[in-house]
Amino acid sequence: MGKLWIGTNWKMNKTLQEGLDYVKELLAFLDALQPQFHTFVIPPHTSLWPIREATRGTRLFLGAQNMHWAEAGAFTGEISPTMLQEMGIDLVELGHSERRQYYNENDYDLNKKIRAAIRHGIRPLLCVGESLTERQFGVETEVVASQLKISLHGVSSHEAAQLLIAYEPVWAIGEAGKPAEPAQIARMHAHIRDLLCSLFGDSGRRIPILYGGSVNQENFLTYLRIKEVNGLFIGRAAWDLASFRQMLQEIHRYALAEM
Numbered sequence: 001m002g003k004l005w006i007g008t009n010w011k012m013n014k015t016l017q018e019g020l021d022y023v024k025e026l027l028a029f030l031d032a033l034q035p036q037f038h039t040f041v042i043p044p045h046t047s048l049w050p051i052r053e054a055t056r057g058t059r060l061f062l063g064a065q066n067m068h069w070a071e072a073g074a075f076t077g078e079i080s081p082t083m084l085q086e087m088g089i090d091l092v093e094l095g096h097s098e099r100r101q102y103y104n105e106n107d108y109d110l111n112k113k114i115r116a117a118i119r120h121g122i123r124p125l126l127c128v129g130e131s132l133t134e135r136q137f138g139v140e141t142e143v144v145a146s147q148l149k150i151s152l153h154g155v156s157s158h159e160a161a162q163l164l165i166a167y168e169p170v171w172a173i174g175e176a177g178k179p180a181e182p183a184q185i186a187r188m189h190a191h192i193r194d195l196l197c198s199l200f201g202d203s204g205r206r207i208p209i210l211y212g213g214s215v216n217q218e219n220f221l222t223y224l225r226i227k228e229v230n231g232l233f234i235g236r237a238a239w240d241l242a243s244f245r246q247m248l249q250e251i252h253r254y255a256l257a258e259m
């Protein structure tokens with residue numbers, strides 16, 4: 001497995017000025033650190049262009065929080081892959097549980113979005129994960145397998161090299177979330193890896209699988225040490241730059257020791 005991926009989705013937080021201040025400080029820090037991992041931020045759409053300008057040519061990857069699959073059309077409120085491509089956006093987060101829950105995003109539409117992102121040279125960061133009820137009924141592996149099989153349908157082994165997957169159990173996300181046990185994460189990541197290999201052969205071995213859901217100062221290194229965890233997708237704990245910086249510093253030391 002190559003470099004770790006460490007990043008944060010700001011969700012509907014940070015004004016343009018707040019975002020620019022955050023990114024400027026983060027860049028100065030990353031420059032001094034020369035980290036042995038990939039770092040990304042995913043701001044709201046309205047901040048993407050100024051932040052792209054501020055981060056061009058740097059080591060920070062920039063992502064969008066959602067995208068339509070069509071290149072253009074009568075889809076009020078949506079953003080197209082062509083628009084993101086024009087701005088030079090590196091990746092697009094697709095299928096976050098909040099989008100599935102509040103905006104009825106489903107795996108069939110996600111399949112169209114993922115294929116459109118790949119066609120436009122934007123890495124899809126696909127989020128999958130079961131709800132608490134699904135886990136209580138013991139169908140979490142089936143649920144995640146179904147999410148992956150539908151949303152990755154028709155993606156070739158060659159195209160699969162562009163994918164990033166994040167396992168984010170819905171019950172672990174956000175203020176009301178309960179941090180997952182390392183054993184639960186290990187089991188699901190191994191399951192996802194098997195599935196990716198069955199879909200894409202050898203290319204499936206190289207797709208980074210990130211973990212997300214209440215990653216915080218207390219658990220991030222424990223999570224990172226789990227086999228098949230190839231990165232962390234952090235929400236609240238990374239919105240405060242001081243907290244994110246501290247985690248990045250320790251992850252840098254960890255990555256150096258692992259090399």
Ligand code: PGA
Nearest residue numbers: 173174212213214235236
């Ligand atoms: P959280 O968010 O770290 O605040 O739980 C994670 C996510 O929604 O990806």
